[in-house]
Amino acid sequence: MIILKSIWQKIHLIWLGRVLFFLLSTFLVIWVAMPRGHAYPFPFDLLDRLHDQLIKQRLTAYPEKRIVLVDIDEASLAQYGRWPWSRQQMAQLLQQLDQHYKVAHIGLDMIFPESSDLFGDQQIAQLAASGQLTLAQTFGFDRSQSMQVGQLSAAMPWADIPATQAFGFLANHPKLAAQAPCVGHIAITADPDGVVRHQSMLVKYQAKLYPAFAPVLLRCWLGQQGPLQASKGKIEWLEGLSGQQIVAEDGMAAIPFLRRTEAYIAIPASDILAGKADVALLQNRLVIVGSSALGLGDYVATILGGRTPGMLLHAQWLSKALDQLEQNKPVVAIGFVAIMAVWAVLLLGVVLLHRRNNALRLAWGFFVLMAWLLWLGNTRQEVGANTLAPLLGGVVLLILEGGLEWWYAQLGRRQLYLAFHQYVPPAIIDQLIGNNSQAIMLPHRAEITCLFADLQGYTGIAERLPPEELAHYTRHALMLLTQAVLDQQGTLDKYMGDALFAFWGAPVVQEDHASRALNAAMAMQQAVDKHNQSAAPDKQIKVHIGIQTGLVVVGDMGTPFRSTYTAIGDAVNVSARLQNLASLHNEKILVGEDTERQLLYSPLQLYGSVSLKGRRGVQQVYRLP
Incomplete structure (x- = not known):
């Protein structure tokens, strides 16, 4: 919620800046457009x-x-x-x-x-x-x-x-x-x-x-x-x-x-x-x-x-x-009213196109100014230097708006970095910053693949270790799971004691989110197996993983005191149930049927039809042999 509030504040700020820039450039155009019989002072000369x-x-x-x-x-x-x-x-x-x-x-x-x-x-x-x-x-x-x-x-x-x-x-x-x-x-x-x-x-x-x-x-x-x-x-x-x-x-x-x-x-x-x-x-x-x-x-x-x-x-x-x-015609000069009318047309187009991309607004300004200059070059009316006032106003507005857009973009990139650097790997952050879309923080529906992983045996180890050694061991154990998520460019949602929740498909859309989740699960098993090969018998652990794909709501679900990017939906609950089922039956990885259908290549075996807590009916569950 704090990020949404920040975005709203920035929207207000950028519109306030635009209004001020419109007024500033308009006052400048008015001053330049006034008839005069002498040169403009520097730098307007x-x-x-x-x-x-x-x-x-x-x-x-x-x-x-x-x-x-x-x-x-x-x-x-x-x-x-x-x-x-x-x-x-x-x-x-x-x-x-x-x-x-x-x-x-x-x-x-x-x-x-x-x-x-x-x-x-x-x-x-x-x-x-x-x-x-x-x-x-x-x-x-x-x-x-x-x-x-x-x-x-x-x-x-x-x-x-x-x-x-x-x-x-x-x-x-x-x-x-x-x-x-x-x-x-x-x-x-x-x-x-x-x-x-x-x-x-x-x-x-x-x-x-x-x-x-x-x-x-x-x-x-x-x-x-x-x-x-x-x-x-x-x-x-x-x-x-x-x-x-x-x-x-x-x-x-x-x-x-x-x-x-x-x-x-x-x-x-x-x-x-x-x-x-x-x-x-x-x-x-x-x-x-x-x-x-x-x-x-x-x-x-x-x-x-x-x-x-x-x-x-x-x-x-x-x-x-x-x-x-x-x-036998009176002298006619391009007057103040005509100059300001051109400026009004330019500003009106810029305002009406504010929801479009900057290139379209720039093209509109360029079209109006070029049409005006072309007319000035061919009219029989007297053309004073003041007729170039819209051109000056357009350039000033472009510089001011460009600076504002740059500042807004930098602010948005920083906001995205602060929002996601704890959730996603650097490559995903770079992609988010490149898109610079503030709307990605807003709650919306998306199809993702969720992964719950839990370390078995960690609690007993934690009870035997002194605090300093426990902290080191915990970081090492969770990193075994985290690195697999990062390698597959997943979003690390949260740690829950000795458990981890991650998902794929948001905030960046990933067509192969199901395959990435399964690959991360297999990498976690390999990392734990390698750890156990060198660990003492009393420090060996197991990991049980549940994976499910489905339509959920993702976005900023935090409070004004703490922002948190997370996912809420049935797929999240099912992946947690599958992880719990894997722990009860000593299975390494259990995968829901919705995930299995999206795999291009499936190394899975049918585990059976199970009824999960909180869901009606049964569903096919698959296991990694």
């Missing part, structure tokens, strides 16, 4: 890296013909001189794009904090004042970056809109900034691992708002420069739902990587200056002027590579915005 791989699988190489990148590359520097170029040279590049190639709008991804040659600055300022050119400025988001260089421009009035707090800025010189209606910030913030995944879409500085470069470029091109609106975590850059963008509370948003680098048309600045570029590639296109030259340092690490030009980040945002406008 692994989700960002997994998200990078997911986004890479979604990238398309389909040509982006609406946007052209004009690159001040190494070849352009080699042809027109090292950086910085004169303002006259830059003005010529911008005017060539505007007048000769007739582009739709120009974005200049560089800052001129100091004035240079007057004529070149005037030309750039005139182009900016016309609304055909979007200039850049940047901000510092750390208190250590409190510099104030140049003059900020194109500020928006303060409004209750998610924005990133800035502490300093680097802008264009006053003569250039004062006349520019289109200026956007190009501030970039890398995650702790050095990879740029998010950008500030709106900066707040000294009670004013400053939008990002790409949205400003798009708004100026379309002539929509009215006040910004924001609601439910979205900024409305343009009129209509298709002009919205999802942002976090701090104004940060994930960079919408949609296309591979090779999908964009990149033209060297030297070809523009020389008039070699194809007009058809540039006319009525949005153009971003930037640099990929190593000396200029305008590149960052992204999922596209370790040296991604900054202008490519703006191009990615514009591609996403143009897609939305052309499709």
Whole structure:
């Protein structure tokens, strides 16, 4: 009974552990699934890296013909001189794009904090004042970056809109900034691992708002420069739902990587200056002027590579915005509710399958998570790193549940060992531990073969021996019988003075339990005969054995104070009666008819039909000659 109580306590304990693990993993999933505009802290930043791989699988190489990148590359520097170029040279590049190639709008991804040659600055300022050119400025988001260089421009009035707090800025010189209606910030913030995944879409500085470069470029091109609106975590850059963008509370948003680098048309600045570029590639296109030259340092690490030009980040945002406008569809991101619904489905399956084996529960979790990842890889909705929350929760739950199952299994193995190490040989214990079935301790019916053995002559010997010698002699005599039981992998139930009770067929099922019992009985006789050959006449003994097969109840039949694994039933009683009959008639081994029928080979002889105490009728009894 104490073992049953222990099993019940362990069941309660393991279910309590599972509930706690379910709650812990669910809270973790909720925390991860919340929308955010920045990287996860260690060690959850692994989700960002997994998200990078997911986004890479979604990238398309389909040509982006609406946007052209004009690159001040190494070849352009080699042809027109090292950086910085004169303002006259830059003005010529911008005017060539505007007048000769007739582009739709120009974005200049560089800052001129100091004035240079007057004529070149005037030309750039005139182009900016016309609304055909979007200039850049940047901000510092750390208190250590409190510099104030140049003059900020194109500020928006303060409004209750998610924005990133800035502490300093680097802008264009006053003569250039004062006349520019289109200026956007190009501030970039890398995650702790050095990879740029998010950008500030709106900066707040000294009670004013400053939008990002790409949205400003798009708004100026379309002539929509009215006040910004924001609601439910979205900024409305343009009129209509298709002009919205999802942002976090701090104004940060994930960079919408949609296309591979090779999908964009990149033209060297030297070809523009020389008039070699194809007009058809540039006319009525949005153009971003930037640099990929190593000396200029305008590149960052992204999922596209370790040296991604900054202008490519703006191009990615514009591609996403143009897609939305052309499709005239609102931006849709996989939300918190959808993520938690997937987690609920996974947990529900795990709970409903708790009575099945662990492999089935693991297969269910694997199926749900793989289906979710497959859908994430093909959906047109925005996929943030938070969509991987069910994957993290599943892995954590697997680790916790695996640890709990391991602990429970070890506890069960120890319980089985403690319960049976006094009853069965080591080989049977190993088999029980391998199966690790707690139900084996519960009382149940089983067909077994019972053996009662009694030593004749032991009592007289015990009366003559001193206590110390008697203890040694008793251990030796009982071991003669016990070793035969162990050799045949039987269950030693109990000693009763100079008698022994054992059985075969439980707790481990043995198809040849009858043969094993008979072999053990013959081994006992041989062991006693060998003992008598070397023993003094006054220390010689005899053993009388009774064997019977039948259906009995086996299991833990003890009390809360002592657990005992035993068998109860008619076969037990009959084997004891047969042993007593053997003692009365000086027979070595008497076997019941039910046992004799199950022997593949029987060396027995018919002893006769006898009537046993407590049983009606007679039964055939066999003897070993």
